[in-house]
Amino acid sequence: MSKRRAAPAPGAARPAITVCRGCCCGTPKVPGLDQTAQLRDLRQALDGTATVRGTDCLDACERANVIVVQPSAEGRKNGGQPVWLGLVNNPEAATDITVWIKDGGPGLTGPPNILDPYTFRPSRRVRSDLHDDA
Numbered sequence: 001m002s003k004r005r006a007a008p009a010p011g012a013a014r015p016a017i018t019v020c021r022g023c024c025c026g027t028p029k030v031p032g033l034d035q036t037a038q039l040r041d042l043r044q045a046l047d048g049t050a051t052v053r054g055t056d057c058l059d060a061c062e063r064a065n066v067i068v069v070q071p072s073a074e075g076r077k078n079g080g081q082p083v084w085l086g087l088v089n090n091p092e093a094a095t096d097i098t099v100w101i102k103d104g105g106p107g108l109t110g111p112p113n114i115l116d117p118y119t120f121r122p123s124r125r126v127r128s129d130l131h132d133d134a
Contacts, residue, residue: 015050015105016070017042017097022057024064033089035065041091045098050105060122063087067097071106080107085118093118 019039020026026035043052060066063086071080083106088094096114103109111119 013073015072015075015101017046017050017052017101018058018068018070019052019054020056020058020060020064020066020068021054022061024061025058025066026054030064030089033065038065038088038091038094042094042098045095046101050101058122060084060086060120063120065089067094069097069101069105072104072108075105075107078107080105082106083111084120084122085115086120088118 019042021035021039024030026039039052039054046052058066058068065086065088067085067088069083069085071078071082085093085097088097093115096112100109100111100115
């Protein structure tokens with residue numbers, strides 16, 4: 001397992017999007033997706049709206065490519081929790097994520113139904129590892 005970057009501090013003003021680019025995500029192990037373009041497109045589309053960053057392995061390799069959407073400070077005040085999305089292997093899914101974040105994201109706007117097949121709950125260990133690096 002690779003070293004993870006720190007999760008944004010609770011109360012981060014904007015939503016944070018963490019895009020896994022570890023041992024499986026962001027590699028040719030996931031065919032048919034330009035992973036570099038996916039990260040670039042998310043950064044461009046959400047510039048000024050959310051913090052978008054790549055990170056090492058999030059230890060959910062069976063669901064590559066993984067994206068974690070963390071709520072803004074306002075979203076957290078409203079009970080928003082991080083949302084884990086897996087198998088985000090097509091441009092349409094990234095577009096749907098972008099629209100959701102621009103609408104407010106976790107705690108402010110529920111994810112669109114089209115993202116339901118991508119949503120998963122990682123193990124408690126994986127969730128705590130992501131937050132322990134803060």
